[in-house]
Amino acid sequence: MTEARIECLCPEYHVGDLRLRMRRGSVVWVSEEAARASSDLRIAVRSGAVAVLYTRRCSVSRLPPPPAARMGSILRSAGVASRARPEPSAPSVGAASVSPGDIEAAVAAGVSRAITDLVASGVLVPAGTAAARPTAAPASTAAVIDASDPVYIPTNIVPADGVPSITVAQSSSGGSDIDAAAAALKATRRRKSTEPK
Amino acid sequence: MSKTADNTVPGVGIDIGTMNIVSARRGGKGVDTRRVRDAFLDLDPSAKRMLKLSGVDFFDRNGELLIVGDKALEIANVFGKEARRPLSQGLLAAGEIDALEVLGLLIKQVLGSPSVQDEVCYYSVPAAPVDAPDRDVIYHRGVLGRIVTECGFRAVASNEAMAVVFNETAADGFSGVGISFGSGMTNVALAVNTIEGMSFSVARGGDWVDAGAAKAVGSTQARMCALKEGGIDLTQPVGREQEALAVYYKSLIEYTLDNITAQFARVRGQFAVPRPIPIVIAGGTSLAGGFLEFFNQVLDTRRKRIPFDVSEVRHAKDPLGSIAHGLLLQAMQEHE
Numbered sequence: 001m002t003e004a005r006i007e008c009l010c011p012e013y014h015v016g017d018l019r020l021r022m023r024r025g026s027v028v029w030v031s032e033e034a035a036r037a038s039s040d041l042r043i044a045v046r047s048g049a050v051a052v053l054y055t056r057r058c059s060v061s062r063l064p065p066p067p068a069a070r071m072g073s074i075l076r077s078a079g080v081a082s083r084a085r086p087e088p089s090a091p092s093v094g095a096a097s098v099s100p101g102d103i104e105a106a107v108a109a110g111v112s113r114a115i116t117d118l119v120a121s122g123v124l125v126p127a128g129t130a131a132a133r134p135t136a137a138p139a140s141t142a143a144v145i146d147a148s149d150p151v152y153i154p155t156n157i158v159p160a161d162g163v164p165s166i167t168v169a170q171s172s173s174g175g176s177d178i179d180a181a182a183a184a185l186k187a188t189r190r191r192k193s194t195e196p197k
Numbered sequence: 198m199s200k201t202a203d204n205t206v207p208g209v210g211i212d213i214g215t216m217n218i219v220s221a222r223r224g225g226k227g228v229d230t231r232r233v234r235d236a237f238l239d240l241d242p243s244a245k246r247m248l249k250l251s252g253v254d255f256f257d258r259n260g261e262l263l264i265v266g267d268k269a270l271e272i273a274n275v276f277g278k279e280a281r282r283p284l285s286q287g288l289l290a291a292g293e294i295d296a297l298e299v300l301g302l303l304i305k306q307v308l309g310s311p312s313v314q315d316e317v318c319y320y321s322v323p324a325a326p327v328d329a330p331d332r333d334v335i336y337h338r339g340v341l342g343r344i345v346t347e348c349g350f351r352a353v354a355s356n357e358a359m360a361v362v363f364n365e366t367a368a369d370g371f372s373g374v375g376i377s378f379g380s381g382m383t384n385v386a387l388a389v390n391t392i393e394g395m396s397f398s399v400a401r402g403g404d405w406v407d408a409g410a411a412k413a414v415g416s417t418q419a420r421m422c423a424l425k426e427g428g429i430d431l432t433q434p435v436g437r438e439q440e441a442l443a444v445y446y447k448s449l450i451e452y453t454l455d456n457i458t459a460q461f462a463r464v465r466g467q468f469a470v471p472r473p474i475p476i477v478i479a480g481g482t483s484l485a486g487g488f489l490e491f492f493n494q495v496l497d498t499r500r501k502r503i504p505f506d507v508s509e510v511r512h513a514k515d516p517l518g519s520i521a522h523g524l525l526l527q528a529m530q531e532h533e
Contacts, residue, residue, distance in 0.1 A: 009356070010393055025353050047467045048396055053335065153339040158301040158347040165254055166266045166306045168233045173515070175205075175227040178522060181367040182206075182529050188371060188391055189530075 004035030005053045011189075013049045016040045022050070029057065200313075207313045207532045209350070210524025212321045212357060213304065213341055215284045215381030215404070216481055220307045221521035223529060230518050231307045236280040237299045238269040244276075258298070265299055266306075286400050287323045287382035289337045301344045311349045317531040318350035319524035321357035323384050327456060329400040353528070356396050358386030360523030365477040365513050372472070374507075376453065377520060378480035380404050383453050387461070387470070387505075394468035397460050401449055403482035409448075410441035426484075431491040446485065450495040454503065461504045473506035479513035479520060488512075 006015075006029075008022035017040045020028055032054055035041055044050045200206065211220040219232045240248075240255075240262040248255050248262065253272060255264045264272050273280040283289065283296035283303075308318065322338045338354050345352035361375030371391040377384040380403040386396040407421040414437050424438055434443040478492065489512050496503075496510060513519035 011391075024355075043467060046464060048393055048464070153336070153343050154297060155343065156347070157297050157340070157344050158305050159298065166233060166303065167254065167268065168231045168266070168306055170232075171230050172224060172227045173230065173518075175223060177514070178223065178228055178364075178526060178529075181364065181526055182533075184367045185363065185371065185391065185526060185530060186533060 002032045002054055002056050003029050004032055005029055005055060006035070006041070007051045007053075008049070009051055010049045013044060015044055015050070206529045207311075207316045208319075208525060208528030208530075209308060209316065210319045210321075210360070210521045210526070210528050211304065211308055211345070212360070212518075212520040212524065213284070213300075214321070214379050214481075214520075215282060215287050215402070216379070217517065218303055218307050219518055219521040220309075221518060221525040222309075222312075223525065228522060228525065230521065231309075232517070233266045233303055233307055234270055235284060235300075235303060236269045236273075236282050237263055237265040237296070238273050238276075238278065238280045239263055240272075240276065248272075263299065265303060284381060286329075286332070286404070287326075287379060287384075287398065287402070288332055288334060289340055297340065301347070304341075304344050305348050308345070308348050308350070313532075315351050316349075317353060317528045318345050318348075319353050319355045319360075319528040320345050321360060321520055321524060322354045323382055324356055324358070324386070324396040324398045326382060326398045326400040327460065332400070353531070355524055355527055356384070356386055356393070357520050358384040358396055358398075359388060359393055360520045360527070361477055361479045361513060362386055362388045362523070363391075363526050364519050364523030365479070365511075366475060369475055369508075372470075373475045373477055374457070376476065376478050376480075378402060378449070378453075378478065378482035380481060383449070383480070383482075385453065385457055385460075387457075387474075389468075389470055389474070394470070395460055395464050397456065399452060399456055401452060402480075406442065406445040406449055406482070409445040410438065413441045413444070414438050429486050431485055431487040432494070433487070442485075443491075446488075446491065447495055449482075450492055451499070454496065454499050458499075458502050458504060465504065470505040473508035475508050476510045477513055477519075478510070479516045481517055483512065483516050 005027060006020070006022070007027045008024055011024050012022070014021050015038065017038050018030060018034060020030075022028060035052060035054070041050070041052065045052055205223045205225060207223075209220060209222045211218065214235060216235055217232055218235050219230060222229050242257075242260060242262060244262060245255075248264070253264060253268050255262050257263075269280045281296065283300040289297075289300075320341050322334055322341065325334050326332055342352040342354060357379075358375040358377050361377055362373050363371060365375065366373040366388075372389045374385065374387045382398045382400050382402045384396070384398045387394045403422075403425070404418070407418045407425065410416075411418045411421045416438060421438065421442060425442060429439050429442060431443050431446055434440045476496075478489065483489075483492075489510065493510055496507070500507070515522065
């Protein structure tokens, strides 16, 4: 299903007919029909306040590493295939009957597919296998992957350790200009927020 | 309001460009700026001894020697090679996977570590190029945001030309046109009272000037770049090569001004400029000798077509660092 990904590019913006109040950097997904029908959104795009991308969200999203408990339940569920599962209610007259063995086989196949997907995405590492690249972010960075980020953005780009030294040119300039500009910007924004609408 | 150990307002701005990466942070004695060339060079392992003897920093990546930063350009000349750049025409090339690790390394060195928890880092992103619709900025913005986040900051993307407006037009009520003439592209933004009315980019910059002038006179891009940086007066070029450079500079400025007119026409119904506003110029490409006077000469031929009144044209106080400073200004607001 195609949806509209709306990203706010200005400090703050209100899209009235969609009832969205957005701040810079925030991303909201709305249905394509609602986005195309919104005249306020059209004005926002033309003025450059927001950017809209009509796309289909990827069905496989990168989830944070599951906690130990969840990982345990995933592993346990892989062995569920042999356990007795509640049988479905008896089919109505005329429908083909399904044996408990067929149901167990179908559940086992589904769990196996799910685990394969988790391994392929790097969330789950098979026992005895070293991960090709560390998937957990270093504790100091506390990286949080936004669920709205496209999946193809790579992770672990910045080397965590063993960073070689690089010569960087450094200079210092007086801070009075930037302090004055910061004060003026703050005053301008405060004035705008207190102006009657 | 949180403060750093120097008792200053936290926040950092970083301008990630095709030629340079520049960061700005409010320090105890003023604004601390750090800069590094956005380039790297890969060499054969046999060059290791020579690099050690010359004291050049390098690192080994999967059996390949990599030199990054300013030294990459210097050593490239020695070996007769071309330094590689993670960005092309202002944007990340989706196919340059190798370059991502280098870019992450360069940005980490320039940014340093956060001075407070959850410190905000405003990083520059260009506007989508109007003359290259197949190049979007979504991947570029996403990757840079991921790198800055992995460096430990709260990443916020901001238009690079708007950063020029914020840094240079405080006395004009944060109203004006900011033009960043970069190496890979030229970015433009127009704002009135901090409200962005229009922003766009064109896929022409210093590299385009160098390539065009080199082709015109049968020279090399590197030679044109050296001529440009070594001393030229665009208003009085001497010799074929300087004249070629002047011709391409004129074309770049005309192209930018024509696009300002065209793009403003699209937003005219929704945005008004009630008073004369300044044009502020930044970016490394604008450092060529006589650029400001040259720009004014070209503007005079097109002034009537510009759909708003221009109060003056001026250079940014620090054309190379203005974007980083403007981003720092915005980042500091988040902590106040």
